[in-house]
Amino acid sequence: MFDAVRNNKKIVQIFLALITLPFAFFGVESYVRSVGSGDDVATIGDIKVTQQQFQQALREQQERLRAQMGQVDPKLLDTPEARKAIIDDLVDQRLLMLEAGKKRMFASDEAIRRTIGGIDAFKVDGRFSTERYEAALRAQGMTPAGFEAQLRQDLTLQQLAGAVGQSGLMARTVAERVLALQTEKREVMEYRLPLDAYLDKVKLAGDAAKKFYDENGKQFELPEQARVEYVVLSMETIGAQLAVTEAEIKSWYDGHKERFQQPEERRASHILVASEKLGKDKAKAKAEDLLKEIRKNPASFSDLAKKNSDDPGSASKGGDLGFFGKGMMVKPFEEAAYALKESEISGIVESDFGFHIIKLTGVHAAKEKPLADVKAEIEVELKKAAASRKFAEAAESFSNIVYEQPDSLKPAAEKFKLTVKQSEWIGRQPNPANGPLGNEKLLAALFSDDSVKSKRNTEAVEIAQNTLVAARLVEYKPAALQAFEGVQGSIETLLKRKEAQALAVQDGEARLESLKKGEDKLAWGAPKSVSRLDARLIPPVAVATVFKMDAGKLPAYAGVELPGSGFTLFKLSRLEAGAKLDDARQQAMLRQLGQLSAQEDVQVYLAALRNRYKVEINQAALEAK
Template identity: 30%
Template sequence: MLERIREGSQGPWAMLIIGLVVLSFVFAGIGSYLNSSGQTVAATVNGEDISLSELERAYQAQRSRMESQYGDSVTALFSDEGYLKQFRRSVLDDLINEKLVQQKAEEIGLRISDDQIRKTIVNMPEFQISGKFNNDRYLALLRQNGFQPSDFRDYLRTQLTREQLTRALGISDFALPGEAKQLYSMQAQTRDARYFIANAASFADNASVSDEEIQSYYDAHITAFDTEEEVNVAYVTLSVDDLKEDVTVTDDEIAKWYEENQDLYRKDEQRRVSHILIERGDDAAAAKAKAEALLKTINEGADFATVAKENSDDTFSAENGGDLDYITPGLMEDAFDKAVFALQNVGDVSDVVETEYGYHIITLTDIRPESLKTLDEVADDIRDNLQSDKATELFYDLQSRMAEVAFEVPDNLDEVAAIANQPIKETGLFARSKVPAEVDYPQVISDIFSPELIEEGVNSDVIELDDNNVMVVRVKTHEPQRTKSLDEVKGDILASLRDEKAQQAAQAWAEEQLAALAQGNTIDEVLAEKGISWKTAENVNRANSELPHKVVETLFTLAPSSEGAREVTLLGTGDVALVELTAVNSAPTVDEVTLADIQQRLGASYSQSLYDGYVSALRNEADIAINANQ
């Protein structure tokens, strides 16, 4: 076959086709590569770029924070392409705002000193162990996040400069003690009231509803009677954990694995060292000369820790006499690493060592020799690992066979269940808005509501829920979305209209009582005829949860009046209340601590509003170009 293809490719028609393809690349494909801008910019702010990589880092960081905080609920949101685009754009907007604030901070000359940066790093909990700064952790985290120490200092300087402007704006607005007192007096004020509640049900007897009204309501609220598409899903799952009981691990296998993988249980030699760093700066020769002079004084008997504290440019370790704690082979730069492990005895001092950071003098302060855990110490762990490996291998084999039979026998899950040795389960009917937890995975939801599974009635492919769990599903029953007929919902509409008319009747009756009270009449007898009586409430505050919410809300909208302050309000239950304000009780005397706290919170609110307005003004005046693809 390959020979025939080769021969055919030499014919005139084939050559013509190949020539046309080549031309198409010349004028289209290759041209597009040559003319492509290779755009790596997400946005440009006043001539400064925000790179796509910067946006991606910020996006991933924000997404990770949300997923760790909200779990699977937000993961489903991220499967929505529209939401994903909106979320990414909001992250870009935040980066643009930060860039604008940074530019303004630099424009007005805000600066951060080296000492401020050092103190900030030392006090960052991320770099601390047991509450104290740890240089190893600091360097390790920087490497993990792609930073060199100098790069991180520059990054931190930018962040702190931006924060300077933010704090400056924050302290430029404040709340006066009088404002705090006024807010407190309003928040802590209580009120006395009397009220009654008219039960709408007692007015329902006269609430007649005609067929025309029912039809009119149905027509006006037709979308409210739309049903959601529903499915009943049958499914089979397979888990690595389920297979662990089906595999065995022998002692010989454990011993063999231990012999072949002893390096995993070997702890490298650790050496504790201290160092003195002289940064290269603009004059490498002078820096090296200084390092050699310091080495000479140490060799002549000077205390290494004292020399480090007074001279080392690594200010973090210098505070501890140059101590870097324990290191293992390969942890530090090659030249530094080689020098450390060339030292023979505790107390030995190296020659001057050159690295990318500058010139080092290193002393060995302690040695922890190499160690190896015994087979007995690690046998249980090895057994678990081998059992997991065997179960995983079986898992992939069964998964492959499940995929084959799900495709070959598409109209049921019997064969799939037999291979997995798991039961076929069903969810019962559910809508997309109420997915049962057992099938609530983005890919599963996408498949079970797909036309292929619904219309063709076939099994899904094997769906990977995670590395250790898979599922095969099929739609057993499907109820399409539809609009319920009038006959189906007539009873509900009738009840709703009756309730509405009953509330309207109760409201009209309560308004009559309100008018009677306004004229100076008593209504006690009228209330008694309805089996209603006044209720009193004293010292009601705004957060009261014992009274109906609308009663409390209405009570605090009433203004004191010599003629009586009253109002009729509709309750969420469908009943009606008449509320009368009887007294306004002043807030108790506030202590200075509480008042200061209110003043601080009020000032913070003012400051945030000011900051938001300031950033908005910067955006309005800025030259911002956003990549159309973002």
């Protein structure tokens, strides 16, 4: 059981979600007291979600997307749908915390320790590392106390949401019917009416292309463009110019030896008899019987663990749990394991999981990591610290130079040993492919009227944390409308295809009506057998239509427009049950159904909580910039 918890991938996902948490919790106080004013974006009973909290969540979501995707246009989140999604998430969190508090649900210290101990991001060579843990949190601007508080809240919310999701049951007949529908095979035939077949029937008016050009001039406008030179000052470039001496590394190591103390670790195997499976008395009796057998024949421990242990993660390995340090196991287990000598077998040890028999199989004594093993780590850390200090000093000087000497970037480049780079033609719109020049603020400065006229340096713009860019225009092309003669041919082609598409749809719908009246004289294509699990033989846009066709009376007919390609008619001629799924796939699909059902139950529960706590969203405040 311990091994299963420590290796559970879902735990890793919890950590990743928390490390880049898009919608941060705002402290316990925000759940239990009223703050804000008429600008509050939502109320949950007496609790407020303030405009400040909403904007903070919005910024954090932008940062999360930027970390995942690189440069992101903030306008992606500046839509009613995106803003509504963020406020709904904030409201749902508060609702769940309120309800969890009422139900006295609380994640224990033991659960926190087990969860953190099982996160691979905190491990070195498969073992939990306090140094790695603290370094990973520092990289995200978090402290262990802050992370553990967030983790406790998250686990508490999961307890409640999980309890709700697992409380629902899907009827066996419903599940079987859904699986049958997934494997059901439909034999369909197609009759395509391709757009190209109608092109010769299209007759454009003589002035159609010119009229379209005049009414849609923006479509034929070449946007303003510029070629740019720029310099990038970052903490990385500063760090690359720094050197750390052997003496500095040795001095730092001597002054921080406590960081390199590797605590004692122990390796154990165990046999677990779970209380919940047999009941406490029977479980204890079974554990005592197993212990008697082991006392008679200690070599049988591994075989008995494989046959009798209720810990699925370790039973197959003869009960082996690997090496672990203090704080990674539940307290009774840890105390017993650390009291044993190597190869010694414990008595019966009771924990929340049941009854354990523990065999100590190895000990890594506490030791100090030698300088040679940590030299590279120290060098990186010293360089990073020095680069951080130097960058803070350089940033101000860099900003001053590009401002005070606005006609060239060379002085700044020479002072900080940077390269003046040149771009290809770029536009005003942010484009991640343009690297540092994809930043919206920098582009706004470059394409400003003053920049275009004077071709002076922009201010130093922070495009990312610890990264400044200054740029200037080298060459500029204003926006210009393409001549009609240059685009006339493409406009005519566009209009003809649009008209041909309409003719194909019109003809297809007329033929469909005839088919439904029993007038079937079409030369259908070869039959295709498709199912909801495998519909690759028909166009994706037609899948939903094909599986909605009424199979009560065959043949059945349907038609689907294929945008930009024409129209397709379908004939459903036969229906048959699909092959039985193998057990593995059937179980996987049943799990998916269960997850969907659980999600629906949670949404229904949240909707009920919204009614109970009288949730109100201030639409006007939400839309305020």
